[in-house]
Amino acid sequence: MTTRQTFAAILLLLTSSSTSSAAPKDEAVSFNRDVRPILSDVCFQCHGPDAKQRKADLRLDDVEQLFVEREGHRVLVPGDPAKSELFRRLTATDPDERMPPASSGKKLTPQQIETVRRWIEQGAKSQGHWAFLAPVRPHVPLISNLKSQISNPIDRFVLAQLEHEGLPPSPSATRATLLRRVTLDLTGLPPSISEIEDFLGDDSPDAFERVVDRLLASPRFGERFARPWLDAARYADTSGYQSDGERSMWRWRDWVIEALNDNKPFDEFTLEQLAGDQLPKATMDQVLATGFNRNHRGNAEGGIIPEEYAVEYVVDRVDTTATVWLGLTLGCCRCHDHKFDPFSQREYYQFFAFFNNVPER
16 A cells, blocks of 8 residues: 555545444444444443542443443344443433433433444444454445435545435536645645646546546655655754754655655654664665654753763654554653553553664763
8 A cells, every 4th residue: 555545545534434323224334333432422431541530440442341240231232232231221211220310411312322223233333442443444434315416435435424414415606716736735735826727728527537536646745745744743943842952854854855745654654764784675765754753852961961862862762653553652651551452561661662672872
């Protein structure tokens, strides 16, 4: 997979993973997308990771516990909502049995209850933290109405949600507006007058596709898509701290831009930034790519304790590497195990040890 394809896949994953009150009836219920948000909102306060707040010694955030028999009842019976204590409590008519209790001020909507019912009926399959799940190409939904609005598979996802919400699609944008949007999206710049005139005068059926190809081939494409990556990698041409002195990191910035414009495969894009200098017969560009690890702030103030700041630099590298490539932060477990964190303090310092072997000076 190339960097372009990977960035597009991440965007599609983010846009298709938004939570909703209920999954469409013709679609399988997703635990992370449809069910976990419901449980998190109305159940986890009393049946979650906080041991001091937990009631009945029941954790609904630990899905493995949901299939264990408790006092002759099972919280979940996959495929059978009627025998699942969780569903019985959500639908109980007795106020003393109903969950969540009225005193909590929380209440499930009929659509949310139906989502939970369908999830149990479909097998009550759970999912782990989204950052640990391999991306899967989503099933393209079927559309009963609005078929005339479909020009590509992405349209089906948008229209399926509109259809589910009972909303009509917005009117089609004008060709000039469409050109402006795609040019800003792919290059960060508006189209020129001549580009607008050329596109409006082109009646060929592949006119828009050729515009996209032209924009992807533009050097401005790499500059546009490098910006969020540079932000995530904490790129700067100054060192921070008190004096914020200048430093030359621009060549690494250009490496990122060139990698995007060259459509470098994402696995190479990753490996070279994390460990390009460790590759056999590493090229100058592969060594240069590891500037990713040197983007952290640097303190050259007189009188500092070098060992103290060597640790701070390692902490910065750990936090940045985790945020960029694991899709989560490791800041909390630097100091202690945290009830909401999927990593322990021990695991943090195992990760820390990799970077702590670098001869900093």
